[in-house]
Amino acid sequence: MASFECFLICFVLILLPSSSSKAYASVVEHTFLVQNFTAKPLCKEQVIPTVNGSLPGPTVNVREGDTLIVHVVNNSPFNVTIHWHGVFQLMSAWMDGTDMITQYPIRPEDRFTYKFNVTGQEGTLHWHAHVVNLRATLHGALVIRPRAGRPYPFPEPYEEALIILEQWWNTDIENLQLRPAPLSDAYLINGLAGDSFDCSRNKMFKLEVVQGKRYLLRIINAALNSHLFFKIANHSLRVVALDAVYTNPYVTDIVVLTPGQTVDALLHADQTLGSYYMTTQLYVSATGQPFPDKTLANALVVYQGATSSSRAMPSLPDVTDTQTAYRFSSSITGLVSGPHWRPVPRNVDERMFMTMGLGLEQCPPSMQCPGLYGQQFAGSLNNRSFENPKTFPMQEAYFYNISGVYSDDFPNQPPIKFDYTNFNVSTDYEYRMLFPERLTSAKILKFNSTVEIVLQNTAMITAESHPMHLHGFNFHVLGQGFGNYEPSRDVGKLNLVNPQMRNTIGVPPGGWVVLRFVANNPGVWMFHCHMDAHLPYGIIMAFIVQNGPHPATSLPPPPLDHLECCRDAEIYNHPTYDQY
Numbered sequence: 001m002a003s004f005e006c007f008l009i010c011f012v013l014i015l016l017p018s019s020s021s022k023a024y025a026s027v028v029e030h031t032f033l034v035q036n037f038t039a040k041p042l043c044k045e046q047v048i049p050t051v052n053g054s055l056p057g058p059t060v061n062v063r064e065g066d067t068l069i070v071h072v073v074n075n076s077p078f079n080v081t082i083h084w085h086g087v088f089q090l091m092s093a094w095m096d097g098t099d100m101i102t103q104y105p106i107r108p109e110d111r112f113t114y115k116f117n118v119t120g121q122e123g124t125l126h127w128h129a130h131v132v133n134l135r136a137t138l139h140g141a142l143v144i145r146p147r148a149g150r151p152y153p154f155p156e157p158y159e160e161a162l163i164i165l166e167q168w169w170n171t172d173i174e175n176l177q178l179r180p181a182p183l184s185d186a187y188l189i190n191g192l193a194g195d196s197f198d199c200s201r202n203k204m205f206k207l208e209v210v211q212g213k214r215y216l217l218r219i220i221n222a223a224l225n226s227h228l229f230f231k232i233a234n235h236s237l238r239v240v241a242l243d244a245v246y247t248n249p250y251v252t253d254i255v256v257l258t259p260g261q262t263v264d265a266l267l268h269a270d271q272t273l274g275s276y277y278m279t280t281q282l283y284v285s286a287t288g289q290p291f292p293d294k295t296l297a298n299a300l301v302v303y304q305g306a307t308s309s310s311r312a313m314p315s316l317p318d319v320t321d322t323q324t325a326y327r328f329s330s331s332i333t334g335l336v337s338g339p340h341w342r343p344v345p346r347n348v349d350e351r352m353f354m355t356m357g358l359g360l361e362q363c364p365p366s367m368q369c370p371g372l373y374g375q376q377f378a379g380s381l382n383n384r385s386f387e388n389p390k391t392f393p394m395q396e397a398y399f400y401n402i403s404g405v406y407s408d409d410f411p412n413q414p415p416i417k418f419d420y421t422n423f424n425v426s427t428d429y430e431y432r433m434l435f436p437e438r439l440t441s442a443k444i445l446k447f448n449s450t451v452e453i454v455l456q457n458t459a460m461i462t463a464e465s466h467p468m469h470l471h472g473f474n475f476h477v478l479g480q481g482f483g484n485y486e487p488s489r490d491v492g493k494l495n496l497v498n499p500q501m502r503n504t505i506g507v508p509p510g511g512w513v514v515l516r517f518v519a520n521n522p523g524v525w526m527f528h529c530h531m532d533a534h535l536p537y538g539i540i541m542a543f544i545v546q547n548g549p550h551p552a553t554s555l556p557p558p559p560l561d562h563l564e565c566c567r568d569a570e571i572y573n574h575p576t577y578d579q580y
């Protein structure tokens, strides 16, 4: 009798604290069938790889704290991985979905299960393939809402709408591998090109609104290579989150997103009944760069009860309007009082200064290369051009101590100092930075160390905004500007109080940004330019975050299906593990 009573009481005592701290967390499970699909957003049919035959792919909805399980079945002719862009993957680095960094690609006819927790972040993210170019059509939204019962830190919207911006080519995916990549044929909004193209006049995304209501727009730039402006005629937007981090409300009539970035913004339907275009337009940060003829795509905001068929047009900035892009990117601040805010760490353990920009490499024999001096375009960070590993995924090589896969000496500064943003190839020592070294290059970080990175864009070949994306972490954006970073002038201006936090930052063309993050997540994490055209250029490096003091702060062994291709090899004789 006594023991029965104790059993009941103990049971309740043990369960209550953990179930209330994990309030309402649940398991969300999906199957992604990667398969061919014939799409025709313009006049020409094109066979594209998709998830479940839709462009964009299915939306994944979770609440903060949920466990997400996605079974990816590859029925396409391509090697595929799926990356959960911006998800921290805390203690689940094997689930980051980076081809030959955290896993072997999922081969045609093969399958792989992603399983991880989504904790400590809320807002809009997206998933996409992480094998060169496939992300053009293999992408979709990942929406993380607050736990049940917890409000947004802004007025509850009447409805929510996804706005996925995409880039389209009338050509096979394989042809996008050229350097430089071919110009695209259209931009799409939620898979539709809209009425500025002959064959899609009646295929336009329409958002129906009720006058007086507020709508939360979750805007994702899923374009492969293009920075994009986004604007709605006669309406302002109130930005409330960037890259799934809440911000102080920022009222603007225009939004700018680099590839990979997201913006959550409230739209107040406060205008007269009518139809208003919402338009996305290309932003080109580099001077003298060719760009496509068609630089915009239209969608519509339609008020319920509107009778007139006229449509108000937004006035758009120039395609090269860097000042407008910079004003948006540099004006928003973090919501210090909001959920999941993390203060800026004050003591820096690792200081890095990274030059970032274009370069050249030897034109392969038998090829005609369009780059300077007839060479092929490349790119680099601190004179290193990343080479994707061919034999073992980096994280596996790290975990099993397999040598010869990567070098762990990525430098904290470039080999030489020069006038970074005033490049003069006729000067010999600057010319020496033009042909970077091809290497699989990583930097080791001690667990829990604070890293500060000054990213310095160079003017080699051309100054250009490269959107740098860090896997596994959000970083604080302490400051940014044009020209060369000058500590004596710029340190005092850094925002250590309420900077924005993001996972992707466009470095101003011919300028710099200062980032800080805490390396509290063991594993191998890519840091790279999120323009897919620049992945083969090699504007990539990797951080290897070492284990912390406890098993709970150490990289667990890989899950079993990770090893599909190599189970026989002796090094894989180890107990596997099912914590995910």
Ligand SMILES: *[C@@H]1O[C@H](CO)[C@@H](O)[C@H](O)[C@H]1NC(C)=O
Pocket (backbone or CB within 6 Å): 030, 031, 032, 033, 052, 058
């Ligand atoms: C994708 O298609 C498969 C097979 O029809 C189906 O079982 C699955 O539920 C679909 N997934 C999503 C996310 O719609």
Ligand SMILES: *[C@@H]1O[C@H](CO)[C@@H](O)[C@H](O)[C@H]1NC(C)=O
Pocket (backbone or CB within 6 Å): 036, 047, 075, 076, 077
């Ligand atoms: C899918 O499309 C690709 C490229 O067009 C083609 O090579 C392949 O044969 C197609 N696969 C199937 C199963 O239809």
Ligand SMILES: *[C@@H]1O[C@H](CO)[C@@H](O)[C@H](O)[C@H]1NC(C)=O
Pocket (backbone or CB within 6 Å): 077, 078, 079, 104, 105, 107, 565
């Ligand atoms: C797919 O990846 C494997 C390595 O896991 C590689 O051997 C193979 O060549 C790749 N196939 C294609 C079509 O790229």
Ligand SMILES: *[C@@H]1O[C@H](CO)[C@@H](O)[C@H](O)[C@H]1NC(C)=O
Pocket (backbone or CB within 6 Å): 022, 025, 067, 090, 091, 092, 116, 117, 579, 580
């Ligand atoms: C994910 O959450 C579940 C349930 O809360 C927990 O049991 C598990 O340990 C978590 N996994 C990781 C990798 O944190």
Ligand SMILES: *[C@@H]1O[C@H](CO)[C@@H](O)[C@H](O)[C@H]1NC(C)=O
Pocket (backbone or CB within 6 Å): 233, 234, 271, 272, 274, 312
């Ligand atoms: C939209 O704004 C323009 C420019 O300010 C103005 O001329 C026009 O009348 C407005 N349209 C509507 C429907 O409010």
Ligand SMILES: *[C@@H]1O[C@H](CO)[C@@H](O)[C@H](O)[C@H]1NC(C)=O
Pocket (backbone or CB within 6 Å): 399, 400, 401
């Ligand atoms: C790899 O090397 C480290 C340090 O020498 C050691 O602690 C670890 O056990 C090794 N791992 C394997 C799988 O051999």
Ligand SMILES: *[C@@H]1O[C@H](CO)[C@@H](O)[C@H](O)[C@H]1NC(C)=O
Pocket (backbone or CB within 6 Å): 424, 426, 427
């Ligand atoms: C480039 O370098 C050459 C050689 O040092 C020098 O003569 C020239 O003035 C420099 N040009 C610029 C624009 O700095």
Ligand SMILES: *[C@@H]1O[C@H](CO)[C@@H](O)[C@H](O)[C@H]1NC(C)=O
Pocket (backbone or CB within 6 Å): 383, 415, 416, 432, 433, 435, 436, 437, 438
């Ligand atoms: C950059 O790397 C290349 C290739 O390894 C090397 O030749 C060159 O000297 C390096 N540049 C500098 C300034 O060290």
Ligand SMILES: *[C@@H]1O[C@H](CO)[C@@H](O)[C@H](O)[C@H]1NC(C)=O
Pocket (backbone or CB within 6 Å): 448, 548, 553
């Ligand atoms: C990481 O560092 C923070 C701040 O210095 C400290 O509070 C925390 O305990 C550390 N975490 C671990 C797991 O060592």
Ligand SMILES: [Cu+2]
Pocket (backbone or CB within 6 Å): 465, 466, 467, 529, 530, 531, 534, 539
């Ligand atoms: Cu780039």
